[in-house]
Amino acid sequence: MRVDAEVIRNESDGLVNRRIVLSCPGFEGFDPGQFVMLSAGARTDVVRFDPLLPRPMAIYRTARFDGGAEVEILYKVHGRGTELLAEARPGQRCRLVGPLGRGFELPQPGERALLVGGGTGVASLYELAVRARALSPVRVLLGARSASDLLGVGDFEALEEVGVEVATEDGTRGQAGRVTALLERELEAAGPARVYACGPTAMMRACAALASERMTPCVVSLENTMACGFGVCLGCAVPLTGEGFGLVCRRGPVFESHEIDWAGLP
């Protein structure tokens, strides 16, 4: 579906991190890991086509209301599109298409769910943690360069029955080092587990390798430049280990880690 969504809030969440809440009439449910295409900045009466393309954004969480939902999105300002989005004020409208893509499958009952998030990648994992905790023990491992780069930690910590650990490369919060070190330790525990990773490519690739060494299933949620988000522009293709390519927008964004030809990713 496509709506002109009204901006409810658009606030700083520390440094370049921001969160925006959009009121979306007609928005029904979504699966954890699904995304929306969001216009670069608010639409005003003056038509603007630069920047041209909408940006794929993970759905962080939603709050239903009668006939629709408020959709919350976490983002970092790192280019012209997100800079314009940061300027969108309450009452203005952003164009939104979604929910799109295939999200995460929930863990098998009893299987430990190990959620590994880096940077804005954590946004894809929140709803997964919410839904998985009824089925399985959930551990959330969040990583960033520095404490000020972390996103959503407080929200995860507020979830009952969900264990949260943080790693920062400069040691300003949680364990010093990479989040993959936390995953390595978690994987040493006995019993079946499943890894869910979303973050920078290098982080996901490292998670996939660690999981593979321990014969643990691992899914990753990929990011890519997209023009449409619904399988038409074919711009978001990633190379697969089998033949050809898979579209992040339609076959993904969630893939089994062994499906991805990691060496072929740009």
Place this chain on the structure above:
Amino acid sequence: MMEEARGATVPVDLSTRLGEVTLRNPVLTASGTFGYGSEFAPFLDLTKLGGFVAKSLTLEPRWGNPPPRIAEVRAGMLNSISLENVGVDAFLAEKLPALPEGTAVVASAFGTAVDQYAEVCRRLTDAPGVVAIEVNASCPHVAAGGIEFGQDPVGLARLVAAARAATTMPLWVKLSPNVTSIADMARVCEAEGANAVSLINAIQALDVDIETRRPVLANGLGGFSGPAILPIALRMVWQAAQAVDIPICGIGGITSAEDVVKFLLCGASAVQVGTLNYLNPMAGAEIVDGLQAYCERAGIQQITELIGALDFPSR
């Protein structure tokens, strides 16, 4: 009736013709930007469009280029997908039957050799729902097929002649803008029996990442499309319209009904909306509504009145 008696609403006839093909309105959507049609069914009524041109088809299924395949540029985008498609047989067996009754489909044919193009045209002939075949003579980023047929009048003539011999269906030829004289290329198509020309395809272009000192696309060059290219497309449509009598389908940078009117004034009988479909999947239907409203405001009863009505200064 009361309103008509007062003259408040005069019915507008949006229908247009490209040769023997009559369309309910002049708004089609362009090949490569509209998938196989059904991807857009959640967003708009496909039968509201004048028609849509499906993704170009090759004889065999084909994978595209490695990523990155697209990049944003000022008021536009670059792409180098390279004709990834399901192949003509899967299109006929799976994609066409999935479309709602009454959808006007233009099938697009591609090949890396003349006989492949001809065979694709042959297989598409008389397929249910297909109103015309558009030969893609202009993919900007496939070495074989792009340069050979799109930029060389002799190669183009061979291609159009072969496609013409392969099908009795209305035959459109999609032209490349990467030529010195679009008029010459349009004349070649007319001479070899094409029923219409579609133009323009994406403009060959390059953008650079100064950190890596590499092109932004893995393939190097790409095709430039989007709102920025509209004036170039209008110029080429106007030049082609001066050169040939066969109808023209105008393509390039359309974002509104007003842009459609510009193409019609320059001599196009219909248009194709392209890149806009990505950012607004309802765009085609919205532009049809906008065209209706424009004609009502401007007192135009038949949209065909606009075709070629540009008052160009005489030299």
